[in-house]
Amino acid sequence: MENTINLTLKVWRQNGPKDKGRFETYKVENISTDSSFLEMMDILNEQLIKENKEPVAFDHDCREGICGMCSLYINGRPHGPDDDVTTCQLHMRKFKDGETVTIEPWRAAAFPVIKDLMVDRTAFDKIIAAGGYVSVSTGGVPDANAIPIPKVDADEAMDAASCIGCGACVAACKNSSAMLFVSAKVSQLALLPQGRVEAKARAKAMIAKMDELGFGGCTNTGACEVECPKGVSITNIARLNRQYLAARFSE
Amino acid sequence: MSKLDAKIPEGPLAQKWTNYKDHQKLVNPANKRKLDVIVVGTGLAGGAAAASLGEMGFNVKNFTIQDSPRRAHSIAAQGGINAAKNYPNDGDSVYRLFYDTIKGGDYRAREANVYRLAEVSNSIIDQCVAQGVPFAREYGGLLDNRSFGGAQVSRTFYAKGQTGQQLLLGAYQALMRQVNAGTVKMYTRTELVDIVIVDGKARGIIARDLVTGELTRHFGHAVVLATGGYGNTFFLSTNAMGSNGSAAIKAFHKGAMFANPCYAQIHPTCIPVHGEFQSKLTLMSESLRNDGRIWVPKKKEDAEAIRAGKLKPTQIAEEDRDYYLERRYPAFGNLVPRDVASRAAKERCDAGFGVNSTGLAVYLDFKSAIERLGKNVIKARYGNLFQMYEKIVDEDPYETPMMIYPAIHYTMGGLWVDYELQTNIPGLFAAGEANFSDHGANRLGASALMQGLADGYFVLPYTIQNYLADEIRTPRMTTNEKEFVDTEKAVKARFDKLLSIKGERSVDSIHKELGLVMWDFVGMGRTKESLEKAIKRIAEIKKEFWSNVRIPGSNDGMNVELEKASRLADFIEIGNLMAHDGLNREESCGGHFREEYQTEEGEALRQDDKFAYVGCWKYEGEDKAPALVKEDLVYESVKMVQRNYK
Numbered sequence: 038m039e040n041t042i043n044l045t046l047k048v049w050r051q052n053g054p055k056d057k058g059r060f061e062t063y064k065v066e067n068i069s070t071d072s073s074f075l076e077m078m079d080i081l082n083e084q085l086i087k088e089n090k091e092p093v094a095f096d097h098d099c100r101e102g103i104c105g106m107c108s109l110y111i112n113g114r115p116h117g118p119d120d121d122v123t124t125c126q127l128h129m130r131k132f133k134d135g136e137t138v139t140i141e142p143w144r145a146a147a148f149p150v151i152k153d154l155m156v157d158r159t160a161f162d163k164i165i166a167a168g169g170y171v172s173v174s175t176g177g178v179p180d181a182n183a184i185p186i187p188k189v190d191a192d193e194a195m196d197a198a199s200c201i202g203c204g205a206c207v208a209a210c211k212n213s214s215a216m217l218f219v220s221a222k223v224s225q226l227a228l229l230p231q232g233r234v235e236a237k238a239r240a241k242a243m244i245a246k247m248d249e250l251g252f253g254g255c256t257n258t259g260a261c262e263v264e265c266p267k268g269v270s271i272t273n274i275a276r277l278n279r280q281y282l283a284a285r286f287s288e
Numbered sequence: 289m290s291k292l293d294a295k296i297p298e299g300p301l302a303q304k305w306t307n308y309k310d311h312q313k314l315v316n317p318a319n320k321r322k323l324d325v326i327v328v329g330t331g332l333a334g335g336a337a338a339a340s341l342g343e344m345g346f347n348v349k350n351f352t353i354q355d356s357p358r359r360a361h362s363i364a365a366q367g368g369i370n371a372a373k374n375y376p377n378d379g380d381s382v383y384r385l386f387y388d389t390i391k392g393g394d395y396r397a398r399e400a401n402v403y404r405l406a407e408v409s410n411s412i413i414d415q416c417v418a419q420g421v422p423f424a425r426e427y428g429g430l431l432d433n434r435s436f437g438g439a440q441v442s443r444t445f446y447a448k449g450q451t452g453q454q455l456l457l458g459a460y461q462a463l464m465r466q467v468n469a470g471t472v473k474m475y476t477r478t479e480l481v482d483i484v485i486v487d488g489k490a491r492g493i494i495a496r497d498l499v500t501g502e503l504t505r506h507f508g509h510a511v512v513l514a515t516g517g518y519g520n521t522f523f524l525s526t527n528a529m530g531s532n533g534s535a536a537i538k539a540f541h542k543g544a545m546f547a548n549p550c551y552a553q554i555h556p557t558c559i560p561v562h563g564e565f566q567s568k569l570t571l572m573s574e575s576l577r578n579d580g581r582i583w584v585p586k587k588k589e590d591a592e593a594i595r596a597g598k599l600k601p602t603q604i605a606e607e608d609r610d611y612y613l614e615r616r617y618p619a620f621g622n623l624v625p626r627d628v629a630s631r632a633a634k635e636r637c638d639a640g641f642g643v644n645s646t647g648l649a650v651y652l653d654f655k656s657a658i659e660r661l662g663k664n665v666i667k668a669r670y671g672n673l674f675q676m677y678e679k680i681v682d683e684d685p686y687e688t689p690m691m692i693y694p695a696i697h698y699t700m701g702g703l704w705v706d707y708e709l710q711t712n713i714p715g716l717f718a719a720g721e722a723n724f725s726d727h728g729a730n731r732l733g734a735s736a737l738m739q740g741l742a743d744g745y746f747v748l749p750y751t752i753q754n755y756l757a758d759e760i761r762t763p764r765m766t767t768n769e770k771e772f773v774d775t776e777k778a779v780k781a782r783f784d785k786l787l788s789i790k791g792e793r794s795v796d797s798i799h800k801e802l803g804l805v806m807w808d809f810v811g812m813g814r815t816k817e818s819l820e821k822a823i824k825r826i827a828e829i830k831k832e833f834w835s836n837v838r839i840p841g842s843n844d845g846m847n848v849e850l851e852k853a854s855r856l857a858d859f860i861e862i863g864n865l866m867a868h869d870g871l872n873r874e875e876s877c878g879g880h881f882r883e884e885y886q887t888e889e890g891e892a893l894r895q896d897d898k899f900a901y902v903g904c905w906k907y908e909g910e911d912k913a914p915a916l917v918k919e920d921l922v923y924e925s926v927k928m929v930q931r932n933y934k
């Protein structure tokens with residue numbers, strides 16, 4: 038049933054990468070608990086525009102939890118106080134009337150702030166470019182059913198492939214490590230015969246790139262898995278480590 | 289009136305594509321490096337095209353408005369992708385896929401293009417598997433298929449409810465491999481804001497860096513637009529917030545034809561609208577209709593009690609439920625094509641049988657499927673969709689039926705292209721949802737992904753060479769040429785003008801107003817009067833926008849409101865085109881339902897003697913009505929008949 042709530046918002050505002058940034062406080066009223074968190078942000082922005090102020094910049098696109106573009110750190114949690122959802126899938130029924138909500142961007146050296154709550158995640162693209170693919174070109178490939186793949190492997194590969202590249206794992210990690218993200222791609226491809234051929238080289242290249250881009254090392258705290266909106270499992274990190282060690286040994 | 293030549297190759301339907309490839313011009317490897325191709329868009333169509341062209345050795349520049357190519361709207365596709373593999377051995381074939389697509393499109397698509405689409409469909413699946421796309425499999429290790437609306441065979445490949453995501457990631461990874469190899473240069477958070485024409489040919493684009501606000505000039509021997517559809521004209525749609533029709537409108541203003549703008553698809557299974565602050569509509573994949581049964585109460589008083597919150601759907605006895613699709617269409621039942629399912633839902637709700645507090649919803653019920661197959665099977669098939677529904681609506685679809693209502697979802701219309709996917713401007717190509725070519729008046733489920741990847745992997749990389757082969761002597765331009773300078777000046781003037789209005793209304797408030805006009809007058813049921821009214825109202829909205837929009841901030845640096853305003857200005861133009869096209873088309877076909885033209889049973893009634901053509905619109909100048917140009921649809925292989933899903 039529809040309910041409405043009033044909230045105080047503490048929102049991080051930052052003009053650009055060089056600006057120091059600060060929190061600004063806003064009030065929003067009569068927010069329907071059926072609306073999504075980003076719809077609440079839309080209402081805030083409408084309000085700011087009315088007052089002739091600059092609206093808050095934040096990333097979003099699909100608004101259904103699949104593009105990985107939304108990225109807010111809400112009350113100290115990446116993607117806010119609900120499990121297994123992205124910020125765009127978070128609904129206002131998770132908040133109480135009168136609550137103060139703190140909204141910040143992802144904070145990690147490898148993800149510099151562009152403006153307000155928007156960060157630059159091109160580092161993830163660079164990691165994929167370093168080897169997160171099967172080296173086949175268009176055309177001249179075998180029939181899709183030429184190699185049967187056990188259903189369990191295909192399903193497990195699919196689970197790893199569910200990663201949406203949002204970066205919550207990095208934001209949740211005290212070391213700003215990108216291991217969960219990297220391991221998801223390495224695992225998906227290593228589980229499939231098509232990707233197995235290059236598995237070791239891939240793991241090595243992606244990890245080298247990750248280190249180069251300023252992500253931290255993994256100390257197995259597991260914070261990434263807890264905050265991952267797609268339930269990507271840390272067992273993928275173990276698999277990645279196996280691939281990586283094998284690559285080092287075969288050098 | 290200029291004539292449109294679709295350049296359909298000679299020969300029997302099944303041989304056309306082979307004949308074309310055998311005789312087209314090619315570019316040799318040494319020359320490929322000297323040729324620049326601009327690809328705008330990194331969705332299935334753009335991403336696949338850019339990757340493939342890069343692999344071939346062309347010098348590719350690829351643009352996207354998102355922060356990463358992996359976030360193009362294609363990522364959101366849920367249900368699946370069609371191909372004529374016939375793995376389940378249920379009688380499928382290239383011809384049958386072709387025929388279903390033509391019929392599903394209500395006989396308003398071009399035969400030769402559709403046949404080619406069906407023909408290359410199998411290569412797409414091979415390609416994706418080779419890339420490591422984790423399609424669903426059976427216990428024997430082979431690929432699994434499901435069925436989709438408008439077909440009687442199972443030809444849909446899927447990866448959980450995330451097929452678009454997996455296909456796009458496959459294309460994205462191929463693309464990043466080329467970025468690494470240096471053949472593709474990626475421009476993220478960069479928006480095409482105009483197209484540069486030199487001596488009648490497309491030679492480049494003006495782009496805006498969304499982070500700095502800076503305008504940049506880019507030269508290309510050819511330009512490919514793979515910028516997606518224009519469903520967001522309606523404000524509320526299943527499309528991503530950033531999906532837009534601006535690139536198509538820029539092309540239109542430069543002389544490219546806009547084909548069949550009125551063909552917009554309303555998807556039957558979306559989560560109903562819940563309030564005025566709503567920002568988008570969420571699709572519940574059509575695949576749910578495989579196991580879900582659609583119904584409304586048989587008795588009006590039950591519907592009223594449900595709307596008032598006094599009765600629950602689970603309390604309605606079996607015999608008091610009207611499974612209206614099964615009743616009206618026994619052969620296809622819940623799997624009728626989207627346009628038919630959408631109109632049937634509207635018909636029941638208009639007649640007073642709708643549910644939800646608004647009365648604008650019907651039930652999609654999994655009770656019998658859960659009884660038949662068990663909760664675990666249903667969970668394995670649709671788990672993520674059920675979770676998505678529950679997070680939004682706060683109800684558990686395993687326990688109580690989902691509520692759904694139609695919403696705008698896909699646009700079949702788009703830039704007119706010939707067989708080679710070239711617009712009527714030489715050197716300007718359009719691929720994926722941005723073109724009009726393959727779906728006629730209605731698209732079948734799981735066919736957009738197929739078309740996007742067909743265009744991107746297997747069609748455009750060939751056909752564009754037929755054009756580029758004649759360009760090997762054209763030297764790269766410096767972008768200091770007059771045409772580039774002038775186009776950039778015009779773009780800057782437009783942005784300055786937008787910022788100088790300093791009116792009272794936010795971009796979104798005007799966009800919502802446009803959306804309501806579109807939904808009410810250019811929506812599921814259209815009439816001469818409603819369309820005329822729409823044209824009038826859209827002109828008023830245009831005036832309001834250009835005199836009263838408020839955009840805070842400046843052009844230096846990131847300005848999201850400015851981006852949105854620029855796109856809204858273009859949506860207003862598209863809305864106008866849609867209304868003109870709908871008014872001209874005095875028949876009902878597929879997604880275009882003119883209430884004056886229906887059978888006694890309320891089905892779409894085509895007027896083949898008058899309207900078996902592609903309605904192409906030519907820009908005639910600011911504030912002038914667009915001019916109609918026709919491409920006649922000549923059917924050599926299929927006979928046009930009334931669609932029948934009974």
Ligand SMILES: Cc1cc2nc3c(=O)[nH]c(=O)nc-3n(C[C@H](O)[C@H](O)[C@H](O)COP(=O)(O)OP(=O)(O)OC[C@H]3O[C@@H](n4cnc5c(N)ncnc54)[C@H](O)[C@@H]3O)c2cc1C
Nearest residue numbers: 329330331332333353362367368480516720721734736737
């Ligand atoms: C929720 C949902 C579910 C769907 N499910 C299915 C399904 O199951 N099966 C199916 O077959 N189809 C489905 N579809 C349809 C299908 O997803 C789309 O039609 C298809 O993905 C479009 O691909 P595209 O490459 O043409 O465009 P898009 O994926 O929309 O990509 C457009 C690209 O162009 C870029 N762009 C746009 N404008 C500009 C500009 N001015 N400058 C620079 N770049 C620009 C964008 O950044 C983006 O990269 C679904 C659609 C939706 C909305």
Ligand code: SF4
Nearest residue numbers: 200201203204206265
């Ligand atoms: S692993 Fe999870 S948290 Fe990390 S990027 Fe992928 S989806 Fe986001």
Ligand code: FES
Nearest residue numbers: 098100105107125
């Ligand atoms: S906006 Fe796409 S995942 Fe949130």
